Amino acid sequence: MAASLTVRVQAEVFDTAAEISLLSAGRNDIGAVVSFSGLCRDEGGTLEALELEHYPGMAEAEIRRICAEAIRRFDLQGVTAIHRYGKIAPGAPIVLVVAASSHRQAAFDGASFIMDFLKTGAPFWKKEHRVDGGKGDWVSAKDADDSARDRWRQR
Numbered sequence: 001m002a003a004s005l006t007v008r009v010q011a012e013v014f015d016t017a018a019e020i021s022l023l024s025a026g027r028n029d030i031g032a033v034v035s036f037s038g039l040c041r042d043e044g045g046t047l048e049a050l051e052l053e054h055y056p057g058m059a060e061a062e063i064r065r066i067c068a069e070a071i072r073r074f075d076l077q078g079v080t081a082i083h084r085y086g087k088i089a090p091g092a093p094i095v096l097v098v099a100a101s102s103h104r105q106a107a108f109d110g111a112s113f114i115m116d117f118l119k120t121g122a123p124f125w126k127k128e129h130r131v132d133g134g135k136g137d138w139v140s141a142k143d144a145d146d147s148a149r150d151r152w153r154q155r
Contacts, residue, residue: 001027001029001077003071003076003077003078003079004023004077004078004079005064005067005068005071005078005079005080006019006022006023006079006080006081006082007060007063007064007067007080007081007082008060008081008082008083009054009056009059009060009063009082009083009084009085010082010083010084010085011084011085011086012084013084013092013093014082014084014093014096016035016037016093016096019035019080019082019096019098020033020035020080020098022080023078023079023080023098023100024078024100027077027078027100029077029102030077030078030100030101030102031101031102031103031104032100032101032102032103032104032106032107032108033098033099033100033107034098034099034100034104034107034108034110034111035096035097035098035099035111036095036096036097036098036111036112036115037093037095037096038093038094038095038096038115039091039092039093039094040088040089040090040091040092040093040094041090042090042091043128045131046130046131046132047090047128047129047130047131048089048129048130048131049087049088049089049090049129050087050088050090050094050126050127050128050129050139051086051087051088051126051127051128051129051136052083052084052085052086052088052094052124052125052126053085053124053125053126053127054083054085054122054123054124054125055123058123059083059122059123059124062121062122062123063081063083063118063122066081066113066114066117066118066121066122067079067081067114069113069117070099070110070113070114071110073110073113074099074101074106074107074109074110074113075101075102075106076099076100076101076106076107076110077100077101077102078098078099078100079097079098079099079100079110079114080096080097080098081095081096081097081098081114081118082095082096083095083118083122083124085124087129095115095118097111097114097115097118098111099111099114113152116145116148116149116151116152117149117152119145119148119149120141120145120146120148120149121149125138125139126138126139127139
């Protein structure tokens with residue numbers, strides 16, 4: 001059976017359990033499902049919301065490209081990747097990656113690979129909105145994210 005691939009960029013909250021069920025329904029070739037759900041964290045009680053902007057069309061295309069590469073590289077049976085945009089409150093979900101494979105290590109590696117490349121390659125921008133009404137900052141890229149991505153290039 002061919003690998004399934006679902007990519008969505010949306011403002012609405014997603015249901016992690018429903019997405020996992022949808023990906024694995026009727027698939028007897030799947031032996032492992034690994035999911036990663038990224039949440040908006042509050043930086044010491046100072047964050048009212050994180051506002052995510054994206055480049056429509058390009059964001060979906062880049063996420064799809066990353067996921068397709070993971071499917072090929074790790075022989076995945078399916079992938080779901082959902083990324084939200086708009087104002088997101090602390091504790092709310094931002095991103096979901098679900099990787100399904102015959103064996104657990106491929107699912108773990110596939111999900112990690114997708115997140116590492118999504119974090120550094122997909123065209124999203126994050127702006128902080130502070131509780132005190134102060135000017136929020138645009139969130140800068142982190143060297144640790146580049147390092148995480150680069151470890152896959154050495155394999």
